[in-house]
Amino acid sequence: MEHEEAAHEGPLAQFTIKRLIDLPDIFGIDADFTNSALFMLISVVAITWFLMAATRGGNLVPGRLQSLAEASYGLIASALRDNVGPEGKKYFPFIFSLFMFILFANFIGLIPVPGSFTVTSHIIVTFALAFFIFIAVTIIGLWRHKLHFFSLFLPAGVPIYLAPLLVPIEIIGYLTRPISLSVRLAANMLAGHTMLEVFAGFIIALGIFGFAPFIFVVAIYGLEVIVAFLQAYVFAVLTCLYLSDAINLHKH
Amino acid sequence: MPQMDFTTYAPQLVWLVITFVLLYFLMSRMALPRIERILTTRENRIEGDLAEAAEFGRKAEAAQKAFDKVQAETRAKAQKLAAEARERANAEQAARTAKLDAQLAEQSKKAEGEINAARTKAMSSLRDVAIDIAQAAAERVTGATVSKDAAAKAVDAELKGGK
Known part of the structure; x- marks a missing residue:
């Protein structure tokens, strides 16, 4: 708890990392269980629960939930097929996990409950994902095309x-x-x-005129739901494109 | 800004790796194979149903063809039978007509013969009667006896001339 910064009280306080369980360091690396870790774990559990519950029946004619699960599968499968081609099939589980992880982290972060936290609002998390993709794609490209990979430039x-x-x-x-x-x-x-938090603060501050920022917050919230999906999809599609560059060079 | 607090980077990265690897295995081992199975099952089912429908269509077409063939055959047979019956009837009719014609011709010939015979007979008896009358009339008128031959000669000349 000694790391927590008490200075954050404004709209940025929601992004504060709180250490929930102090764990021993792993090889000298600080591995405390934080609220970020909790929400990552919630995302993973939610994704798995959603997909497994949706496909439990394995119905020939899908119900609502099963349709949703199949749609998410189809969305990423077609993005991969269209951008990378049949070669990309073996990377499908990774791209799908990536998409679902970001999507659920974004959505769960939008649920307005006290202590709510958005994993993907921290640059270190998104950068780690992006950097891993960058390194992996570069290695795949070099592995497949050897020095010819540099013709990409x-x-x-x-x-x-x-x-x-x-x-x-x-x-x-x-x-x-x-x-x-x-x-x-x-x-x-x-x-x-941040914008949601700022305008939500105005609701109370403006008293009777609080309805104006309230309506605004509702509208922005709707927009944020779209953004949450869109950013997850953009992340997955760009990963497909980078993978396509590594596999097909410029031929695709 | 909490994002710039570098002391929180290590625990975030550690748990990102742990949770993401966990998610990757849950997806690739459990969820995705299941969805894939559902999708392939559906695809196979649809393909199977389509193949079955095509098979049924082919069968129906074949049945239609067979039916058409039988119908055409039957029609041809019926036409042949009708033509045969007509021909037979025509032949019978012709035969009967010919027979009747022959019969009628024979009958009319016979009747004609009879008429001719009757006429000659009548003519010859008329001549005898005429001769007798002529003989008797000449005797009555002239008082002279006329021989039968002369009378006959006169009657014959008259009959010939009268004609």
Whole structure:
């Protein structure tokens, strides 16, 4: 508890990491069970429960829940198929887990209960995911194409005299992928939740005129639900695209 | 800003790895195979049903063809029978007509013969009567006896001339 910062009281207080259980360090790494860890675990349990409960009957004609489970499967399967092709099939469980993890973390973070926490609003979490994808994709690309992988930085059909200009741009673009991917998600979550908190504060402050920010908060909340889904989907689709670059180079 | 509190990075990363690896195995070992099984079962079922429907369609078509064939055969047979019956009736009719014609011709020939015979007979008896009358009339008128031959000659000349 000694790490907790008491300074956060405003709209950013909701992002505070609270140490719930003090655990011994693993190889000198601080592994305390925090509220972030709790919500990660809740997400995993919720995803698993949702998918297993939805598919329990295994009905030929799906019910509501089963349709939803099949739709989430189909969404990621088609994104992978369209972007990567049949080669991407073995990465499907990873992309699907990634999508569901982010989606459920985003949604659960939106449930307005005291102590609610959005795992994906922390840049370190999204950056870790994005960086892992970046490293994995680079290794897959090098493994499959060896040195030919670097042709990725020189798009086909480009005049050779443009290479000194284009190659650095492509390399920078490639290296900034984990940053853009992680910042896009974390910033969206951070901004949405902060805005909700700020305007929710106005409801009480304005007294009788509080209905105006109240309506605004309801509208923004609806928007945030869409953003929560969209950002998870964008993260998954971009991962598919990066994977496609590594597997197909520029041919796809 | 809590996001910039580096002391919280380590526990977040540790638990991210733990929970994400857990999720990966739950998905790849439990949830995804189950959904996949449901989807393949459905796909197979739909494919099977479609194949079955196509098979039924083929059978129905074959039955229709067989029916059409039988119908055509039956119709041809009926037409043949009708034609045969008509021909037979026509032949019978023709035979009967011919027979009747022959019979009638024979009868009319016979009747004609009879008429001719009767006429000759009548003519010959008329001549005898005429001769007798002529003989008797000449005797009465003239008082002279006329021989039968002369009378006959006169009657014959008259009959010939009268004609």
